[in-house]
Amino acid sequence: MKPPVQSKAKSKSALAVRPGYEVGYGKPPETARFQKGQSGNPRGRPKGAKNKLPALHEERMKRIILEEAYRTITVRDGERNITVPIAQAVLRSLAVNAVRGQHRAQRLFAELLAAVEEANRKLNAEWLDTAMTYKIEWDRELERRRVLGITHLADPLPHPDHVRINMHTSEVRIIGPATKEDKATWDMWLDHKEDFEAEIEDLEAELLTETEPRARKLLTEELEKSRIIVSFLSKVEAGTL
Secondary structure, eight states, X not given: OOOOOOOHHHHHHSOOOOTTOOOXXXXXXXXXSOOTTOOSSSSOOOTTHHHHHHHHHHHHHHHHHHHHHTOEEEEEETTEEEEEEHHHHHHHHHHHHHHTTOHHHHHHHHXXXXXXXXXXXXXXXXXXXXXXXXXXXXXXXXXXXXXXXXXXXXXXXXXXXXXXXXXXXXXXXXXXXXXXXXXXXXXXXXXXXXXXXXXXXXXXXXXXXXXXXXXXXXXXXXXXXXXXXXXHHHHHHHTOO
C-alpha cells in the first residue's frame, strides 16, 4: 500500500528537516536556527548598558548616605542641647564609648583616627610637592623672561613670590591673589591705599579737637580699622605678608 501524498499547501508550510537530524527541545530545524556570525538580536544591547543600572543605583545610594550623614539632629551636650550632623553624633557616641572602656569602640576609633591622619599626611605631602614644583618652575620661567627682555607676558597667578613654604613645618601659604578675580580685588584695594592713608591723617586731626566721648570712640574705631588696612596693603606691596 502506497503512503498518502501530502498536499502542496502542507508541504510548503512544513519545515524541511535533513535526514538523520533529530528535531526536538533545544534542536530546532536547521532553517530556523541562527546563522553562524549573525546575532539573534541585531540591534543588541547598547554599549555599556550592562553596567549602567548598577552604576546608577550606586550613585543614588551614595547620595542618600551623604544626605543622611549630614542631616542635623539635636543631642544633649552636658547641660544644653546642640544641633550636629548625624555623622558627628555617631562619632561622638563612638568616642564616648571608647573612653568608657569598650574595647571594640576603642579599636574602631583608633583605626578611624589613624586613617584620617594618614590621609591628611598624604594630602599635605602632595600639596607641598606641588607647591615646591610650581614655585621652582615659575621662578625659572620668570628669570628666563627677564634675561630675554620679555615683558608683554602676564605674571602667573599665584605669583611664585606669593607661595610661602615653611620647610620646618611643611606648611604652604598663598599670600597673594590666586585667580584673576582675586587679582582684580587686590589691585582695587592697592589703588585705594593712598585714600586710606589720607583718611588716617584726617581722623587723627579730628581726634585732636574732638572732646565728646562717644564721637571720640567712633573716631578711634575708624582710625584703627584704617590703620589695619594700610598695614595689610603695605605688607602686600612689600611681599612680606
